[in-house]
Amino acid sequence: MASESRVDVLIIGAGPAGLMCAHGLVKAGINVRIVDQRSKQVLAGQADGIQPRTIEVLQSYGLAERLLKEGNHIHMAAFYNPSPNGGIERTDRAPDVTAPTARYPFKVTLHQGAIETIFLDSMREQGLEVDRPTIPTLLELSTDESELKDANAYPVKVVLKHLEKDTTETLRAKFVVGSDGAHSWVRKTLKITMDGEHTEYIWGVVDMIPKTNFPDIRNRCAIHSNNGSCMIIPREGDKVRLYVQLSHKDVHVDPKTGRVDRTKCGPEQVMEVAKKSLKPYDIDKVGKIHWWTIYIIGQRVASQFSIHERVFIAGDACHTHSPKAGQGMNASMNDTHNLVWKLAHVLRGWADISLLKTYEFERRQYAQDLIDFDKTFSALFSGKPRTNDNQNGVSHEEFLKAFQTSGAFSSGIGIHYSPSMIVQNTYQTVVRNQTVGMRILPYVFIRAADARPYELQDLLPADTRFKILLFAGNTANPSQLDRVNILAENMEQKVLKKFGRDVFDVISISSAQKDKVNYTDLPEVLRSHWSKVLLDDVDMFQRTGGKGYAYYGIDSEQGVIVIVRPDGYVGMVSPLEKIEDVEAYFAGFLTPI
Amino acid sequence: MASESRVDVLIIGAGPAGLMCAHGLVKAGINVRIVDQRSKQVLAGQADGIQPRTIEVLQSYGLAERLLKEGNHIHMAAFYNPSPNGGIERTDRAPDVTAPTARYPFKVTLHQGAIETIFLDSMREQGLEVDRPTIPTLLELSTDESELKDANAYPVKVVLKHLEKDTTETLRAKFVVGSDGAHSWVRKTLKITMDGEHTEYIWGVVDMIPKTNFPDIRNRCAIHSNNGSCMIIPREGDKVRLYVQLSHKDVHVDPKTGRVDRTKCGPEQVMEVAKKSLKPYDIDKVGKIHWWTIYIIGQRVASQFSIHERVFIAGDACHTHSPKAGQGMNASMNDTHNLVWKLAHVLRGWADISLLKTYEFERRQYAQDLIDFDKTFSALFSGKPRTNDNQNGVSHEEFLKAFQTSGAFSSGIGIHYSPSMIVQNTYQTVVRNQTVGMRILPYVFIRAADARPYELQDLLPADTRFKILLFAGNTANPSQLDRVNILAENMEQKVLKKFGRDVFDVISISSAQKDKVNYTDLPEVLRSHWSKVLLDDVDMFQRTGGKGYAYYGIDSEQGVIVIVRPDGYVGMVSPLEKIEDVEAYFAGFLTPI
CATH class of the missing domain: 3.40.30.20 (Phenol hydroxylase, C-terminal dimerisation domain)
Structure with missing residues (x-):
């Protein structure tokens, strides 16, 4: 059975980018639908870091209060390096955020599912739910120039398959947003390429509640040990996330896909490496591991962020990078935060459709800056520490300087859109x-x-x-x-x-x-x-x-x-x-x- | 049909005192019931001022956030006096709160119904609802000394009549709290007397949305005019409450009851007096008057706050006074805030039943101080202003000094419990x-x-x-x-x-x-x-x-x-x-x- 319907904006993918978009549009009274292939929302793991500027943005939608209440706040960073006595020792403590004008001078950590719930609950008050599990099976954009330029036209045809009901629906949309993740179906269908490459760095991640005598377990820690680098991210409640650097001898990378073979290395191995890197401190988990993953850092940006300003891609669909600086979810949400008001203005007839060109102009430049930032930061963090035996390693001073000078950017506070039709700096x-x-x-x-x-x-x-x-x-x-x-x-x-x-x-x-x-x-x-x-x-x-x-x-x-x-x-x-x-x-x- | 049941604490009256009590007890896991004679909660008018200390108290129960969001915040007070040119003119502006250590250095105004809803919603999450419309028809306290001293005994017998269902219920309670207002049935049944008297001052109150060129309409204003005194209390949204002094020639007082005959003087007359007192500024209402009343100030304190520490009275049931300093609801809620933990400790067996004696000790002294404060403040506020023609009137300096020195008390921040078994100031x-x-x-x-x-x-x-x-x-x-x-x-x-x-x-x-x-x-x-x-x-x-x-x-x-x-x-x-x-x-x- 097939049905046909119309919508002003269709959003494909209900992760942070898609939800920010759907929430913003429905609050603005725009006719919008959002679909997702998963039958349930994410409940553990994945992204979890919210940067100072993103908190300000969420506050502007009335969503920050709950985030601040449910999440953990990271104020302090601690830096550990190899001790002359073996093991590690603390070199320094510093503010975790380096952005003096930040309204919220800290990061918030909360698992992605809880953050998505904040959006979902607020959307529900506006009468919008995610349609799931639903996948797009066809996406076609009109080639008629006049139709493409007419904000009132429906130039995008999408076929949706509702997996549970096993029904198909043909939809005509004025605009489509593909926020369907790193392996974006929308991006692939539009034949938009990703520019950039994979790195050599392999990292393991575990989420758990620790039992430890490590005194900085509730601070963000950058640990350079002779056993490899490790990052500690305290989370909501008593949870902690560990990012652990793995070596190529620890894991097996499938040469065909370039992905890590997870059958050969699991969370227990990641914990074992962490235990060694934290010596002389002890760390163990209380109960089970809540979530884990192993990945190779990729650093890529999509060549285009839209096709004719009628189909857009946003979030992980247009940029992938290291998760350790806690940027991913922030970049994603801020992509669609940038897009929402522009779509609303065009759909209401307030603004010319050409306004939508500023989305790619502003957000692609940001994504490229993000990759540049990530390259510097990842290399420093994954590099060997400087010790007496390794004078070419990364010194604490070098690392701290990079950490602090990158603070304006990584906090999101430093985002600076270049002059355009909407940014006019004459005076x-x-x-x-x-x-x-x-x-x-x-x-x-x-x-x-x-x-x-x-x-x-x-x-x-x-x-x-x-x-x-x-x-x-x-x-x-x-x-x-x-x-x-x-x-x-x-x-x-x-x-x-x-x-x-x-x-x-x-x-x-x-x-x-x-x-x-x-x-x-x-x-x-x-x-x-x-x-x-x-x-x-x-x-x-x-x-x-x-x-x-x-x-x-x-x-x-x-x-x-x-x-x-x-x-x-x-x-x-x-x-x-x-x-x-x-x-x-x-x-x-x-x-x- | 009659039923018989048992409860640890029965609360009679679901105004601010009763709700604070019920909410605190149910949050503490105490077996509690609360009844009220009204079939619905108050929706307009009545008390509306929350003092700085009460905000702190509500915050300690997790209730302040919503109050702060829904209510109006009063930061500034303005003082007007007769102008030499006729009408009034501004003499001064000053902080509305004089309590340097206040965490929230302002008052919140919000109508009583909205405040009650904050309690009701939080109680509902704990599974407690107000049983209404229900009235007590009998209250008997055991005279058995050993029973009275046994915290596990049920020495109070109450008969409740459920008005809608038209059923009767006999209840055995360990403790009863009578928070049933100024005309308290519990107090009268216990034959507790009220000490004090009525004053000569008659005031009219109207709640409305104003249309005005008066520049301090969003500040608390104390206006001494030659036409009588007036107080402006800005409220939530665009609402404002006016307290207007009336003279005995404006109203008719029934010599038998001592109450104002409301058929002879209504809100329109009160508005007319206000309009004259505010000249040369104009004020009118937009739409209807939301609530109004006319009253004669009474200043009385109950002679006892409990009988054998098994039946307590709280709130308006034990103290009545002028509403203009915004104390009533605050005194009421703080009565039961004082009582809740004591009841919980005794009921859990943590504390000896004699702990309950400190309720009357602490709160009756406070109520007496409140009446003393009210006498001074009411006399100053209801008095004629000092002008060239009336050198015996109240000067602005005199009024401002009283306003500010009373700030510690009226804000609730200055409440000071005397030494007792629970206040030990040796060190x-x-x-x-x-x-x-x-x-x-x-x-x-x-x-x-x-x-x-x-x-x-x-x-x-x-x-x-x-x-x-x-x-x-x-x-x-x-x-x-x-x-x-x-x-x-x-x-x-x-x-x-x-x-x-x-x-x-x-x-x-x-x-x-x-x-x-x-x-x-x-x-x-x-x-x-x-x-x-x-x-x-x-x-x-x-x-x-x-x-x-x-x-x-x-x-x-x-x-x-x-x-x-x-x-x-x-x-x-x-x-x-x-x-x-x-x-x-x-x-x-x-x-x-």
Whole structure:
């Protein structure tokens, strides 16, 4: 029995990339479906590390609270090296995250299944479930140019097979997202190649609850021992993950597939290597091993991230790399976080379909940077330690430096999108410390109406709207208030009315002190609600807030306009008088109403 | 049809006091029932203000997060007085809370129904629902002395009538709590008198969404106008509550009941008075009035809070006062918060039944202090403002001073239980800034095992256990570590083994720095889990923590023992060598196993 149906967006694969996409779209009210070949979600193992920027992103969807509650927080890293007395000894402890502006200055570890559940539960509240076990058996894209350029057309035909019901369904979609993992069927069907190669490094992974006298078992540890390298990742509850370097004599690699033969080497062998590498400390498992794997690091990026901006690939489908820096799930979720608002804008008719080209432009560059980072980091980590007998080995100083300089990138905080139709840095100098193309810096301001402190990022949710932050300068000064009144009138005409009020949320931030001004001082167009006016001042107990203009590098008398994209990245900054340039920025991709 | 059943604790009345009691008991695994005469819970109006200490208490039960999310936060207070030009003008703005150690330095406003729902939802997870509409028709307490003293006996007989099912049930209870409001049936049945009187002050209250140009509508405002006083309380969403002083000419008081005749004066009249008092600002309502009332302030305390420590009264049943300082719901919930752990200890056989005497001892003194506070505050607030024509009126300076000096009390932070079998202040001087009998000061420490910062209060949940906080001093010093090892051995023998490990949770706090020590340094009796060892140090990003010993006023070399009661109040402090005195403290009310 066959049926035929239509959908705006079909997502193939319900891992982190697919779920971020489906969740974001359904929250935006977009007609979306998501299918997965597995009959149940992942319950153990797999990816587990959430980086600081990803926590900020999850918070913008209202999902971070549960992650923070359920997950383990890693604040400290410890470094061990060979001891002159044999075995290992601690060389150093350092912050695990090197990103001073991080709102959450730590990593969260939680197994992938629990993270997926956070998305699934929130999707369910919006009425969306994953259709599983379901596989695509055919994917065809129209070759009609006019159809491909028409955002209202359904140029993608997909045949789905529902495995349990044993039924087939033909679906017409406006857009398809292939987030179906490293062995992506979508990617292969589209004949998109992966560029890059496998490395020589072989690693074993075990998840278990340890019994140990090792004093850093709850910190992330990078252990260089003469028996090989080892990484410890503390997890939720009392769980710990060990990454253990294996040598080619430990394992058998199938020369045909390039994969490790798992019948020859299992978790017990991995534990044995770990035990030797941790000497003089003892480590053993309590109960069973929860999950394990052995793999050879591959470092590859897809040559394209979409076909005609109608079928996209995301997540592991377009990049594979070492898991040890905890990047995989983060890169995947941030791929589709980048895509969601663009699809929503195009589907609503707010933006031109060409906006979708910025997905590959922004995320492929990021993926290439990720592979470069991974090559450096993997080589250092898999290399032999420097000892008296091996002066060519990796020294602690060298490793720590690489660890810390890579922190901005690996935390995700340093992600920097290059100039494009949506990143316009002409007036960068008016906001000295906030880079255009990077995520809006978190900072605390107080609300003018009630002096309640708010993290600015919490006022910029991922709700698909552009946020116009008007740093209004010193509104206690009547001449500045005149400038603001003129700007408000211009903004109303040239932006809000032109492209539609629904596309924007306007928030004003005055540099005046709370005892000097009232929220009612500002023109009504700047306060669609009493909560939309902020002050750069401390809270009533001087516990938080204040000096925000200086933190962002903004003139506290003159002010500035900051345009924050729906995904939290700064798209443009402008002086108050250059509202025509703001208009031109939006006209580059938004459709006037 | 009649049935007969047994229960450990029966709670009559499911308002804030009753729900706090039922929730705490069911979470502790106590066999409890709760009945209420209303067929549905309150949906609007009534009490709505949650004070800083009550937020801390709710957090200790895991309930604060939702309250903070759903409620409005009041940070700022504004003061208006007659303007020389007619109407009112702003005299001052100030913090709404005057309690420097408050963990949450603000009030939360949320209607009583929403607060009750937080309890009801959490109770439901534990399998407990309110039995309603149900009223007690008989309450009899045994006069048999031995039965009254036997914690396992059921000396209370209650007949309940289930109004909807029209059935009657006879119940035998070990303990009964009457939290059935100002007109308490339980109190009247027990013939407990209320001491105190009504005042002359008449107030009207309206809840609505305002349309106004008044710039402080989202702050708590104390307005002294020549037209009478008015208080503005911003609420959840865009709602606002107005308290409006009425004069005897506005309303008709029934001379027989002493209550206001509501047929003669309604919400429209209250709004009219408010409009006049707020001139030159305009205020009107958007839509309907959500709730209103008119009342005469009464200030009374029950002469007893229990009969033979088998039937207790709590909440409005034992104290009534002005609602304007936002105390009512707080006093009520804190009554039963004080009672819950005591009942649990007695019912489990951990503590002697005489422990229950401390409920009336502690809470009746508090209620008397509350009435004294209310008399001062009400008189000042209801008094005429000082103007050129009225030099005997209340000046702003006088009012602000009273407002601020009463802050410690009204916030609940200043609650101080006097010495008793559970408050022992012999060694007060060893902890200079933490008063014995007051709640444990909130402060951030980091965990030794993973450098994660934690608010100490979050490690001391209201789980009915006593928390032994061992401020272990500088454990990087071997001689101090020797002292700690000896103490650990003594504590094991004289406290943990003697009274039972389940009664206690032991947390150690070392003053050593994180790069100097490992959590594994401490003896195993002090670390039932890796998470139980803290350090007085900053977190990895120096954002929080550090200098905790100085904050509490504890010698950072020598350390000290701090005993925190299950309700979060400090019961005793002691030098490390005085563990015998700690033993004696517990022996005063706990039963050796």
